[in-house]
Amino acid sequence: MLTHLTLINFALADHLALDIETGFNVLTGETGAGKSLLLDALSACLGERTDTNYVRFGSDKADVTASFSYQDNSPEAQWLKEHELDDESGEIHLRRVIFATGRSKAWINGRPSSLAELKEIGRLLVQLYSQHSQQQLLEPPYPKHWLDRYYNFYAPAQAVRDAYSTWQKNIRQHQAALDAQATRKQRIETLNLQLEELEELVQIDYKEIEQEFDRLSHHEHIMQDCSYSLNALDEAEQNITQEIASIIRRLESHAGRSEQLSEIYNSLLNAQSELDDATANLRQFIDRQSFDPERMEELNQKLEVFHRLARKYRTQPELLKQEFDTWQTELTALHELEDPETLAEQVEVAHQDFLAKAQHLDDIRREAAAPLAKQLTEQVKQLALPEAHFEFKFEPLEQVSAEGLSFIQLLFTANKGIPAQPLARVASGGELSRIALVMQVMNAEKTEAEVLVFDEIDVGISGGTAEIVGRLLAGLAQHVQILCITHQAQVAAQSDQHLLVKKRQTDPASSTIVELEEDARILELARMTGGVEINDTTLQHAKQLRQLKFQQA
Known part of the structure; x- marks a missing residue:
């Protein structure tokens, strides 16, 4: 309220x-x-x-x-x-x-x-x-x-609209299957060739082998820089690990005298721990590295295949897997279109479902129309229209639609003995205003x-x-x-x-x-x-x- x-x-x-x-x-x-x-x-x-x-x-x-x-x-x-x-x-x-x-x-x-x-x-x-x-x-x-x-009647009316939409969708799919018959076989052959060409390649992670090839190509520089770093961290006469340890020993005795020094001391302890871990990992990395020229050649050949096929299909090497999946989806869809008769059956099933729902909606509308027209008549009569009469007219549609099977008109007459006709054709402005008022009040209820x-x-x-x-x-x-x-x-x-x-x-x-x-x-x-x-x-x-x-x- x-x-x-x-x-x-x-x-x-x-x-x-x-x-x-x-x-x-x-x-x-x-x-x-x-x-x-x-x-x-x-x-x-x-x-x-x-x-x-x-x-x-x-x-x-x-x-x-x-x-x-x-x-x-x-x-x-x-x-x-x-x-x-x-x-x-x-x-x-x-x-x-x-x-x-x-x-x-x-x-x-x-x-x-x-x-x-x-x-x-x-x-x-x-x-x-x-x-x-x-x-x-x-x-x-x-x-x-x-x-x-x-x-x-919103729910049954929406059910009819949904059923009509499904029916029309199935019609379009069936027509697409018929249209595709001429070119479908050739397209399937093309997709099969493309998929066969990429089938083994897409099992390989392009980014991974590209990174491995890059590492082998720079093996000598990597090892030089890693050795220098390990020497500076732990193996030289004046290395970083020893220097930090010396600094920590000097500050340890003063950490209790200042809160700020205590924070610095703890930060250095953490840094020492991080450096120790990094040094150990670096030593482990160096020990595991070896240069394999045969592996490098193998990777180079695979990369060449990636780049050749990427040029052929006008895409990027890392996107070949995505292209493969797209072709696979299209091929699956084409096989589903292989039997237009199956789709024709689906069209008929959807059509019958629509007709059943639409007929139900038409039936309940017709059943409800007469008492509603009678109620409207009685209400409007009170507004200085004593001979008013309403009735609903249902006319079958030449072509059914999402709205149902019938075109529904509201017929009206204000004069005794005169047949009811479409409201827009016979009602005056004053009559329309009174009819609209009553219909709005009835809706409001x-x-x-x-x-x-x-x-x-x-x-x-x-x-x-x-x-x-x-x-x-x-x-x-x-x-x-x-x-x-x-x-x-x-x-x-x-x-x-x-x-x-x-x-x-x-x-x-x-x-x-x-x-x-x-x-x-x-x-x-x-x-x-x-x-x-x-x-x-x-x-x-x-x-x-x-x-x-x-x-x-």
């Missing part, structure tokens, strides 16, 4: 802190007062796109924070736990800072986060419905998506989000219709938190919390949002119904609207 919003230098708000209550919350205000201020700020916290217009004039940045409460076993609680963002407070704090330069930064519970993370958690917390949602009704895929969403935001979705309705819309939203608010921007007094009268947006003529201009007590609510409802001049008649009407709220409760 949304509990608090803080806006600092955001658009028309200089500093605004607002507590949001449970239930049905409405925002009203005169045109131009900034009613969208709160929703824009909330959208920014949910990771939506922003621009520099959100930064208050004269400021270098805008700062918005939205706070939510949540239940321990909720999807958002699981998301926070997976991202190691949960804390003991039991709250979610989403913060967004928008700079005048166009950049923005985001935080979740105090930790810097990406906009993608904000959007992920935002989809779990808030569902937004706007006045433009009615345009979605006119898009061909919408009836199918609405049906799937209402009945939560199924959403997992605990906060629903309705942005002027009641545009185009009035009077008794608006009153029914208010009742629908008030009933829905018994299960979830609702935030609604409205111009309709009949809708606002049904709310639990009434927030008024007011513009102040400061320099620069600013907006504020205040929670209205009952008397102030009556005045605002009177303004919404009667305009600028508020008289006894409009006040009485406003009181009656509020009484309807309490009577229904």
